[in-house]
Amino acid sequence: xxxxSVKVVGDGHVGRIHxxxxxxxxxxxxxxxxxxxxxxRWLDRQRQVKVVVVSGEGRSFCSGFDxxxxxxxxxxxxxxxxxxxxxxxxxxxxxxxxxTIASVQGSCVGGGILLVLAxxxxxxxxxxxxxxxxxxxxxxxxxxxxxxxxxxxxxxxTADLILSCRRVTAAEALxxxxxxxxxxxxxxxxxxxxxxxxxxxHAAIVLETTKAQIAAARRSLAPDHYxxxxxxxxxxxxxxxxxxxxxxxxxxxxxxxxxxx
Numbered sequence: 001x002x003x004x005s006v007k008v009v010g011d012g013h014v015g016r017i018h019x020x021x022x023x024x025x026x027x028x029x030x031x032x033x034x035x036x037x038x039x040x041r042w043l044d045r046q047r048q049v050k051v052v053v054v055s056g057e058g059r060s061f062c063s064g065f066d067x068x069x070x071x072x073x074x075x076x077x078x079x080x081x082x083x084x085x086x087x088x089x090x091x092x093x094x095x096x097x098x099x100t101i102a103s104v105q106g107s108c109v110g111g112g113i114l115l116v117l118a119x120x121x122x123x124x125x126x127x128x129x130x131x132x133x134x135x136x137x138x139x140x141x142x143x144x145x146x147x148x149x150x151x152x153x154x155x156x157x158t159a160d161l162i163l164s165c166r167r168v169t170a171a172e173a174l175x176x177x178x179x180x181x182x183x184x185x186x187x188x189x190x191x192x193x194x195x196x197x198x199x200x201x202h203a204a205i206v207l208e209t210t211k212a213q214i215a216a217a218r219r220s221l222a223p224d225h226y227x228x229x230x231x232x233x234x235x236x237x238x239x240x241x242x243x244x245x246x247x248x249x250x251x252x253x254x255x256x257x258x259x260x261x
Contacts, residue, residue, distance in 0.1 A: 005032040008039045013200040014193070015049040015098065022058030027066040028111050030082055036115075037089040044097050050204050051196045052096060054119055055103040062112025064133070086111055086143040093118040099199055099207050103192040104128045105185065113178075117148045120211065122178065123192050125185035128170040130178065136165045151218065153177055203242040
């Protein structure tokens with residue numbers, strides 16, 4: 001996929017979306033927002049891709065929205081379009097078929113945090129930091145950020161981060177459940193790649209259906225709701241060839257092990 005602000009790879013089980021505006025610390029502009037959404041849609045069409053790693057070029061993961069875009073976009077309709085585009089981009093990343101992993105180095109600011117929250121797993125280097133400067137800048141947090149944060153860290157912590165505009169270390173972000181794990185800066189890429197490969201050992205249909213189940217539960221659906229549909233998903237997995245091969249290998253390993261006990 002050809003792109004100016006995003007590097008996209010999708011020729012194996014692990015796809016990659018790499019923000020590529022290091023000269024502005026990967027700040028969002030309209031082009032980057034649109035290219036991220038298109039990259040997600042393109043990778044969704046690459047059926048061999050099971051896991052997608054989202055990362056940033058240079059010393060920062062993402063420095064938030066380029067405020068010069070707002071000063072240059074004075075027409076209210078244009079401002080609304082940019083904000084809607086950002087919200088839709090975050091939702092498109094969240095709805096991806098593949099499992100997504102955010103790999104965060106350096107600063108992760110404003111909308112960059114929402115991009116991270118849209119991913120299924122979030123790993124960061126130990127020197128990474130997170131903050132939401134919107135209140136200091138006199139603008140509300142957009143892109144659906146408030147409900148995203150409340151779902152992940154609760155209303156009290158959400159209010160703290162938005163209203164205090166304070167910087168949060170990777171260690172604190174881990175405690176707040178913004179992150180799954182924190183690694184040494186020098187080993188972050190290796191650790192993320194190893195985790196991606198671990199996930200790729202599983203059948204695609206199981207990864208996809210588990211992601212769908214978790215998404216349904218996050219929407220507060222009752223367990224007996226049809227869209228949760230455990231029986232249907234399990235039946236589909238039982239008929240899937242890749243999943244069958246995985247079960248066969250597991251059974252072949254497990255039976256001799258049980259016999260030795």
